[in-house]
Amino acid sequence: MKSPLVYLTAVKLKNQLKGVLKSPAKLLYGVFLIAMFALVAFAKNETVGGNFRSISELGAILTIFYTIMFLMVFVTGSSSNTPMFTLSDVTLLFPSPLSPNKILFYGLFRQLGVSLLLGFFLLFQYGWLNSVYGVGYGHLLLIVVGYALTLFFAQLCAMAVYVRTSGKDNAGRAIRLCVYGAAAVYIALAAFSCRDALPLLSQGDYEPALTAGSAFFSTLPGLLFPVSGWISGIVGALFTGNWLQLALCAVLILAAFAALLLLITKSKNNYYEDVLQTAELAQSAITAKKEGQLAEASPKNVKVGKIGLGKGLGASAIYYKHKVENRRSGVFFISNMSLLFAVIIIAFSFFMKMAEDGAIIAVFAMGTYMQLFSVALGRFNRELIKPYIYLIPEPPLKKLLYSLKEGLIADSIEAVLIFVPVAFIIGASPLDTVFCILARISFSLLFTAGNVLVERVFGTVSSKVLIFFFYFFSLLVLAIPGVVLGVVLMTFLPLPGFLGVFLGMALCNVLLSLLVLYLCRGLLQYAELNSR
Structure with missing residues (x-):
């Protein structure tokens, strides 16, 4: 049966x-x-002379990446706020004569499937992995499998903590603090192992630090960080044929799996009431999305601080409202998601140091790709689903500009916070840095204009997938002229560095953005409210 x-x-x-x-x-x-x-x-990827970077460096990258993902999933998953079950699961499974442990494992494997979908982006990293490290399709598959195992064990550890500390907030908080402490000790050990190379960073010499860091994170004791380090050790051992390391890490993984299973199965699970509340909240969020209402993520305990806008009259009140929302959910004008993206881009610049003259272009390209998502999830889109912006008796263009003002200021600050450290890391010239920042801001304006264009032209389309496709395609069409102009200026004008590329993109992006905003200036007409 x-x-x-x-x-x-x-x-x-x-x-x-x-x-x-x-x-x-x-x-x-x-x-x-x-x-x-x-x-x-x-795509054909060529490395001059076949001079690939050391595979141990890739192993170090995997250790860091797996560890970050493990800690993120474990910390967020070790509480009842994780939507492990849908409301239909609660209705079907909780009244059934099934063991709570079996239902809990069912929820775990459902979450594993969702998490694997998030790892689909790893397949798109084949190009640079192949050209820099000589990675083949089999190696890429091993990296994806390692990522899946990391997520699985992170959720398994989170489940073990949850079933042991359910209803005991202090105990759960203490365990998370211990995990943070272990991560801090791990970082301190990494810094200590690189102590001789770290002083050279101030002189612009990054290769010794990369070599020392690779040696720590790709070998013992860097691979001893629980679970994520062991999984990275298995993947790295399969890359290099280090069978002793493979056996040691495999034994540790199997022992951890057995211990976690024993801990979970011997626990008394009284989690139904907590999960029921979480499932109801998750279902409410799904229903709101189907009705076109976007829910904004905010901390559980919001520090309100000052009450009221303080300034603003008419359309300008939209801008001051956004300032208050940012103050309560982020740091100054910068959202938490943008800060996370900034850290990732700055960390990426360390590995792009090897690209020498082309490093700033590589970092700028990655930053622009991530910027696409941060702009798409900005406050402007959330404002359009509310009726208030349409009811303000002001010209629609004025309301549109004020609703975009906060995002542009935030993106300008974000560009400076990202590319000033990046310039120091990769050794870019001051002129290239300034125009790189300007180009970054121009892409922010361009992506925002793309948001307005898609909302104006395709706003009545109900499919979110089609909306995303139109958005991506529109931004691609809008960005091509700037890239072409940048290449032309760099080719035919005697400008230093990559000044021509950044200048061409900035000029073309600003002109196209202003044109799109002017043509779509009627987006916030009063009549729009009746069509929603």
Whole structure:
């Protein structure tokens, strides 16, 4: 007799597949992703003379990446706020005569499937991994499998902590503090192992620090960080054929898996009430998204501070409202997500140091790609689903500009915070740095204009997948003229460094953005309210 949980999982997967096949928007999006992956996978990547970087450096990158993902998933998952079950799962499973442990493991494997989808982006890293480290398709598959195992064990550890500390907030907080302490000790050990190379960073010599860091994170004791280090050790051992390291890390992983299973199965699980509340909140969020209402992530305990806008009259009140919202949910004008992106870009610049003269272009390209998502999730889109912005008796263009002001200021501050440290790390010239910042701000304006264009032209389309496709395609079309102009200026004008590229992109982006904003100036007409 087939297990009820196996049957339920199989039916859900079958229904999801049918939903994809019956939805033209989802099929179009899937074909687009496959085409993009094929473009990346079959692109010809050449390294002059076959001089690939050391594979141990890639192992160090994997250790750091897996550890960050492990800590993020573990810390966020070791509480009842994680939506492990849907409301339909609660309705079907909780009244059934099934063991709470079996239901808990069912929820874990559901979360693992969702997490694996988030790892799809790793497939698009094949191009630079192949050109820099000589990574093949088999190596890339091992990296994805390692990522999946890291997420699995992170959720398993989070489950073990949750079932042991459910209803004991102090105990859960103490365990998370211990994890933070272990991470701090790990970072201190890494810094100590690189102590001889760190003083050279001030002289612009980064290669010794990269070599020392690679040696620590790709070998013992750097691989001894619980779970994530062991998994990275297995992947790295398969890359290099180090069978002793493979055996040691595999034994540690199996022992940890057995210990976690024993801990979970021997615990008394009284988690139903907590999970029910979380499932109801998750269902409310899904319903709100279907109705076009975007929920904004905010801390559980918001520090209100000063009450009221203080300034603003008419359309300008929108800008001061955004300032208050940012003050309560971020740092100054910068959101928490933008700060995270900034840290990732700055860390990426350390590895792009090896690109020498082209490092600033590589970092700028990655930063622009990440900027696309941060702008798309900005406050402007959330403001459009509320009626207040349409009811203000002001000209629509004035309301549009004030609603965009906060985002542009935040993006300008973010550009300075990112590319000033990046310039010091990669040794870029002051002139290149200034115009790189200007180009970054111009792309912020361009992406914002793309938001306005998509909302104005495709605002009535109900499919979120199609909206995203139109948004991505529109931004691609808008960005091409700036890139072409930048290449032309760099080729035909005797400008130093990459000044021509940044100057061409900045000029073209600003002109196109202003044109799009002017043509879409009627977006906030009063009549728009009746069409929503």
